[in-house]
Amino acid sequence: MTRTGSATPHLFADWDGIARRIRENQRLALFLDFDGTLVRIAAMPDHVRLEEEMRGVLRKLAAHQKVTLTVISGRQRAELQRYIGLRNMQYLGLYGWESNGNKTVPFPDRVALVSVLLSLLAELPSYPGVWIEPKRNTFSVHLKDASGETKRRVVRQVERRIKPLAQSLKVMANLRDVEVAPVSIGDKGVAVRKFLDQPDMRGALPIYFGDDFSDEPAFAAAERGISVLVGKRRATRAQYCVRGPVEVAEALSRMEKIIR
Ligand SMILES: [Mg+2]
DSSP states (O other): OOBOGGGSOBGGGGHHHHHHHHHHOSOEEEEEOOBTTTBOOOSSGGGOOOOHHHHHHHHHHHHOTTEEEEEEOSSOHHHHHHHHOOSSSEEEBGGGTBSSSOOOOOHHHHHHHHHHHHHHHHHGGGSTTOEEEEOSSOEEEEOTTSOHHHHHHHHHHHHHHHGGGTTTEEEEEOSSEEEEEETTSOOHHHHHHHHHTSGGGTTOEEEEEEOSGGGHHHHHHTTTSEEEEESSOOSBSOSEEESSHHHHHHHHHHHHHHHO
16 A cells, blocks of 8 residues: 655654564564665765764674574665675675575666766766766666756656666656666565465564655555654655654664564
């Protein structure tokens, strides 16, 4: 179900009910997005910093036998490991597709990806506030500092380039960038569903925090549990909302105290 922005209750407004579900469940499957959820958005993606308070509560949760902790992001997995640097947790990169570095994208899709990347690299930098980040199996066109008009033009241009290659590539629109990815890379909902389908996870309570449009399929996949939109309110499939990473840390710390 999609709610309008103002209809989504704050997570702490219904805390007693949430605390009860956390206490009563034998297993918690906790999923956390990274940018805008665990860390504040920085001027450049590589300027983000995980606050020590957040790292501390993640460490405690990861060590708890009742909790499986997963960070799931559009970033590459190695970056997540570098920024967080904790053990006993799972890192999923590229929207959950990248779990251990062993997967490969079909060759024709890789060729299509590189050809679109090269043409956009030549076309797009002339727009102010727009830059391209090549990743191993996808690339991002960053738009955080671009005007609304530039954003619309760039998205249209990216979509036009992808159209003849729709068998191989897709475009994912996020809050601050668009991602071009092979069609074989699923969304975060696919990854969350796959995780929850494991035999030992069938009875687990899923808890999902995320801020972006790419988190919406995962809110839906975590429907039987607790889903939380982080940041500015908007129409969402999440059941609850919090204002930003500071309140995410507060929520995680409350959860940790309940199960301690
Ligand atoms: Mg995010």
